[in-house]
Amino acid sequence: MIHKLEHIGLFVNDMDASVRFYSEVIGLKLVHRARLEDGVELGFMSFEGSDNIEIELIGRGSSDKPDNGKVHHIAFTVSDIEAEVERLKGLGVKLLDETPRVILDGVKIAFFFGPDGERLEYFEPKQG
Known part of the structure; x- marks a missing residue:
């Protein structure tokens, strides 16, 4: 189990x-x-x-060693995605999404990259 x-x-x-x-x-x-x-x-x-x-x-x-598999992304739940994206901009983090996207009738997401190009996501659940 x-x-x-x-x-x-x-x-x-x-x-x-x-x-x-x-x-x-x-x-x-x-x-x-x-x-x-x-x-x-x-x-x-x-x-x-x-x-x-x-x-x-x-x-x-x-970086010349094989990855033996890929992780598409790691997602982190946030309560204020707009503020977090602005914080990332201030830190000079490379962003895939300059502004959050809305999906699934209200869920907000924004992708950015870690130091090795790994894809990371901020996820704000649908409100109400």
Whole structure:
């Protein structure tokens, strides 16, 4: 029986830059960072007080190694998407959506990119 989503693994080229991005831009905290015997570095990040879902940053050292699969995007729920998009602009984050899009009769979404070109999404649920 599956109980929950454990984590999302994401290849990164620069662990320090990715930890900084996910901390400062997204608001995650670094829970644990370790290097495995084979040299691969891992960084587990989650929201304060919500350790039940994590993003696992997987340091691969260089972009020429195969990804062994793709993650299309990671979505984060926000309460004021317009304010969050403006905050991203102020931080110089590369945006796919300069303004939020409305889908499904009221859900707002906006895509942007992380430091390795990973696609990220802010998601504001339909109001009322």
